[in-house]
Amino acid sequence: MLVFWERRLVFLATPKTGSTAIETALESLSAMPVMRPPVLKHTPVQRYRRFIGPYLKMASGHDFETVALMREPRDWLGSWFRYRTREAVEAGKATRGMTFDDFVTAYAADPQPAFADVGSQERFLRPRNGEGVDHLFRYEDIDAFVMFLEDRLDCAITLPRLNVSPPGALDLSDQAEALLHKACARDFDLYDRLSPEGVAPSWSAP
Structure with missing residues (x-):
């Protein structure tokens, strides 16, 4: 999370969306860079609206x-x-030796095993009392996101490549693909409603 005091803007770091590179590039411009521990770095919208925004x-x-x-x-x-799959990940949370099918099947299970307990983007971004994210961009439209920041922060931005996941096969069986879409139904719905301009969509009740 980055707080840009004079620009009245807060970047909320959705996990696995390039937040480490963004925070590294913009830390010097932020009045309050929160980059560790992960529970603070990845402050979700609801917690921001309840505690940090009012302050x-x-x-x-x-x-x-x-x-x-x-x-x-x-x-x-x-x-x-x-x-x-990295060697540095502790055994209980590691996915070494697994297939993506195994991982998706575990993610769709209830309860989830520790290695598949990675949360949900929709839950991270879900608003509290109707107050969600003001500007929500697709990661795949990172250029539009950077242009937005350059305009708001009045500076040129170059993002480094940091914390990149190792390569790996992401093939899925038809059964696992169906499980994924069922488990992530709210995520797919939200993603499909995002606009290239970063206009936040309306939210349905959780």
């Missing part, structure tokens, strides 16, 4: 706008799967 308004006397990214849901899960 920023009280301290500054102004409302702050929020901006975030969302990744195509299948690609997002694939990034988690590949990320957890």
